Amino acid sequence: MSKIKLYGTSLSGHAHRVALLLRMLELPYEWVETPAEVRQSANFRRINPFGQIPALQDGELTLADSNAILVYLVKRYAPDSHWLPEQPLAAAQVQEWLSKAAGEVRYGPASCRLIAQFSVAEDYQAALAVSARFLPQMEQHLSERRFLATDAATIADLACYSYVAVAAEGGISLAAYPAIRRWIARIAGLPGFFAMPALPEPAAS
DSSP states (O other): OOOEEEEEOTTOHHHHHHHHHHHHTTOOEEEEEOOHHHHTSHHHHHHOTTOOSOEEEETTEEEESHHHHHHHHHHHHOTTSTTSOOSHHHHHHHHHHHHHIIIIIIIIIIHHHHHHHHOOSSOHHHHHHHHHHHHHHHHHHHTTOSSSSSSSOOHHHHHHHHHHHTGGGGTOOOTTOHHHHHHHHHHHTSTTOOOOOOOOOOOOO
């Protein structure tokens, strides 16, 4: 097996979702901590011209975009697993939630956390509004099932998990969403799970 390198930071939910899958697939990999100053370097720009994390190297292959990396890892190393089903409807349902991870999750809970914890120049009220629309929909969806896309965990669950699980770090309470909290506990109970380092919850304004 070729040597896998994962470039990221321990506080990045995008990197965390990839690291979760690597551990859950029991794939050995080298973690390369990649802070902002490193991401601007010419060396890293050769790995990912956009200067973003995560990035993955697997032998001669280099990939960026966390969701694309999740797809690659399953197709390459666990093609017959539950992580990315081949059946048309199940595959489409996985893709639907990968899109939500890149859309509503990124511009809702993840954006709130970026603003509250890292002073990223995004619109906090807009991110709260996205979250307020999305989380009730996710709650309703999970009230009738154990996982997002199929009866088993898929890469869709990992893609959505990291930022939803730490929503409180962006000032969003999950107290009103018991089904989401049960789903979070379900993901945390999967073999190979590990949590991101905790950050403080913002003080109430």
